[in-house]
Amino acid sequence: MTPDEHHVDPQVLARARARVLGAPSQPAADPVPPGLTAASDGDRVWLLPAWPDGATPALLEEYDTAPMPLDRAGQARRVLAAALRCCWTRPDDAPWPSGDAQVTDVLEVYAGMSRGDADLARRWATGELRRLADTGWLLVDETAGTVRTGPRTALWHEDTLASLRDLLRRLPAPPASRPEAAAP
Structure with missing residues (x-):
């Protein structure tokens, strides 16, 4: 040879x-x-x-070469959307790099998107956050309890982001940005 x-x-x-x-x-x-x-x-x-x-x-x-194989792709997409809603606070800018958001805020947004038991939804979402971090879609700092967009979002082309921006605006607002959260 x-x-x-x-x-x-x-x-x-x-x-x-x-x-x-x-x-x-x-x-x-x-x-x-x-x-x-x-x-x-x-x-x-x-x-x-x-x-x-x-x-x-x-x-x-x-061609069976998906860049990110997922067990529960639909649920992972919803958790990613909840994380983007919390991290990508300036949607007119690029999603990468984003600011940090509290994991608890992401879990609350996800629970607000889900039907049924909110505690169960938060537990499922926690597992999906870890899987999304393992595949580069999110960066999770478990010690600090924060999450931000992952490097894979840097590959999204600007011309593909309009529908994502529209979707994120329709999701529940993160607890930190809700008016009642700012009240003393």
């Missing part, structure tokens, strides 16, 4: 690693490996797969 027969395209390898490992971070000064895109918030850079042009989420799923 020749060395070329053992060569794996670096972009294919980078996408495979990102599917398995999520979005690893590194110091901003380190070089970005081939096949990856960097999403920086200043001090750190998160490494994300560079998907081929025109590769929409539907096309990636059709």
